[in-house]
Amino acid sequence: MNGDWLIRGRDGRLGVYLMSDDAVLCRAERTPGGPWEAPRRVGGDQKVHPALAVGQGADGYAHLASWWTTLKGVTGMVHSVHFRPLLAALDWAPLGHPDKKGDRTGTPAVAVDTQGRAHVFVRGIGTGLRMIAQKEKGGWDPWRDLKGQGLEGAPVAVTGESGCVQAYAAVSGGILHWRQEAPGTQPVLQEPLKAPVRTGTLRALATSPEHTTLFYTDDSGDVCAWRPGTEPVSVLAAAGPGPVAAIRTELDGHDCTLLAQRSASGRVAFAAYPTERESAGAWWAESGPQLPADAVVALAKDHEDRVVAAALSPSTGLLQLTRRKDEPGLALMAWRTV
Template sequence: MNGDWLLRGRDGRLSVHLPSGDAVLCRAERGPGGSWGAPRRMGGDQPLHPGFAVGQGSDGYAHLVGWRPTGQGESGLVHSTHYRPHLAALDWKPIGHPGRKGDVTGSPAVAVDAQGRAHVFVRNRGRGVSMTAQKAKGGWEPWRDLKGRLVEDGLAAVTGESGRVEVYAAVPGGIVHWRQEAAGKPPVLLEALETPVRPGTLRALATSPESTTLYYTDESGDLCAWRPGDRPHTLLPSAGPGPVAAVRCALDGHDCTLLAQRSASGRVAFAAYPTEDERAGAWWTESGPQLPADATVALTTDEDGRVTAASLSPATGQLLLTRRKDEPGLALRAWQEV
């Protein structure tokens, strides 16, 4: 899964999108803060390849993208929109292949601009980055090659507070950054950072009206934060493998960024610090039970603005959830299986 698979819909309900064999399933609250419904298959009966991406617009709509087999040794990308957590999503619709035809080239990433248009990014067979975007009046733009060289799988797409879309990619010895210079325009390559990044650890978050922050793990195992135009900052040692989950939230009246990751011990580790003030420091605090090795962690805020965390094991389907207590600090309720 690429993107924030734990979402809050415009009606306040929380939902999760999870893989299950050749399908994507959704589970949602029956009402904000209430019990959870049973898993439902997204997008109809078309079989999908493993791996999908999720992006959400400011309108609360979720956009899902995955690969489906189209023939012997060939695949194509498909898209579905999920307007309400408790309703069925639209059927999967084909959006093509970055090379017109061929097999899977990489995991997709999705970001949604201020006008509600999904932008889909994927590594192409030349190991650059290709993209397509929804048109204002329906349909999709032609695939566009954004260039790039020796791009690793695991792109991180994000929409800034300005509503413009950005995408980050790891390359050998560095990170490459593309950003829209104006709404409706294709992102352009703006900056490349030399840094010993571990592929598959990128996660991006909008952190101010001017900036997005990219979190990544370097080759020494440290978790780093980078805002284009600045130097990267080392936050703290990574708690475990893979990308962190990240969310901006209010903690005791302060604008903070909360990070979460499955730790090496198997529990969920949390770290918080003032948004864009990495020099303030951060440290991990573990919570909850030990999780399966394949478990991933996600963060959001609920209808009342409370931090909410979830862990999901795709192999077992186990979904655990916790919310912040109504007291100072980052005290969490007991983790509950839903």
């Protein structure tokens, strides 16, 4: 899965997306902060491949993108919109193939701009970046070739506070960055960053009206933060493999960035620091039980704007949650299985 698979819907209910063998499933709270429903299939009966991207707009709607193969053997990308966690999602709608025809090319990424238009990014057959975006009055523009070569792993996409969509992708020895100059325009390839990057560790977060921050793990094992136009900064040593989860939240009256990651010990590690002030330092603190080796971690805010952390094991479907307590600092409630 790629993107924010733990979301808060327009009605305050939390929901999570997970993959089965040939379908996307959703679990959601019955009421905000209440018990959880059993997993339900979303997107209709059409079978999809086990690759999912999730992006959420300011309107609270979740946009899902995946791959399918039709009964005639044609492979392409599909898109669905989920309006609320407890309502049925729209059936999967075909987007075609980013290179007109061929096999799957990689895991997509989705960002939703301030007008609610989804932008789907995916690696092309030639290892450059492709994008398809919704039109303002419905329908989709054609697939665009955004250039770039040698993409490794899945891209990540984010909408900045300015409303412009941005995308990042790892290449050998660096990171490529695409940015819209204005909302609704085609993202343009920017000056690349030369840096040792571990594939599969990218995570982007809007951190101010001017900037998005990209988190990645370098070859030395440090989590680094990079804002285009500046030099990357080492934040702290990675707690474990894979990307960090990241969210902005207020801690003791300060705008802070909270990171979470499954640690090498199998527990969830948390670290926080003042947003865009990596020089202030950050330290991991572990929480909760040991998780399965394939567990992934996500962060969101609930109906009371409290930070919620979720750990999901794709192989077992085990979902565990904790919430921040209503007290100073980052005190968490006991983890529970839902």
